[in-house]
Amino acid sequence: MSNRRSRQTSNASRISDDQMIDLVSKLRQFLPEIHERRRSDKVSASKVLQETCNYIRKLHREVDNLSDRLSQLLDSVDEDSPEAAVIRSLLM
């Protein structure tokens, strides 16, 4: 449905700059606490985007680390330990 809507625009970009700023400020909500110097809206928008990039990279790194630890943990589990029982009950 959204594709049909966007097909209607021809030369102008789909939303105005004001709406863009609004969307970026909504995006800001999802980021952890960031330092902000509100000089101009354009500056803070690119700052938000920069923080977003950093946050995404941080999350990717965490996924990597956790995958690594999970791999070690899943392999080193004794067959008889309580952890094995937990895994078995979760995975069955």
Added chain:
Amino acid sequence: MASADKLINTYVPEKDVFALHFLQSLSNLRTQNPLNSPDKSIDRVRKIKKAAYVSMARAAGGTSRLWSRALLRRAAKDDNKSVRFSRRKRKVTWKISSKRKRSNQRAPVVEEAAERLRNLVPGGGGMETSKLMEETAHYIKCLSMQVKVMQCLVDGLSPK
């Protein structure tokens, strides 16, 4: 119809949906590769990582978000499988994306940062900047949910 899409749809399912998908992925991994098989540890890590991303994409809405579709498509390409999308939707999305990108008229400083974001969000390359914002918001929420699930699993399995 026009005013409804001003709000970003960022509905993200509950944590247990992510957990369930991830555990199912992990269990599939274990049935494919019994514990004593000669898998190198880096392969195991890579498989778990991939299971995490794929299960996250499925939990978060499967083929209904651009980033999850791009992620699943990339994963399927690795496995040399083909992913079934509803053909009509896919065709329109691709065609519109290339047109949309050409009409980007944001301030260059914003566009620069958006370009870096495009490299990080799956499927970002074909998105117009406003759509990119929406997809990024959803992607971030899902990623952080997935990280929480994995952290809980690690904490639960770690020796006391």
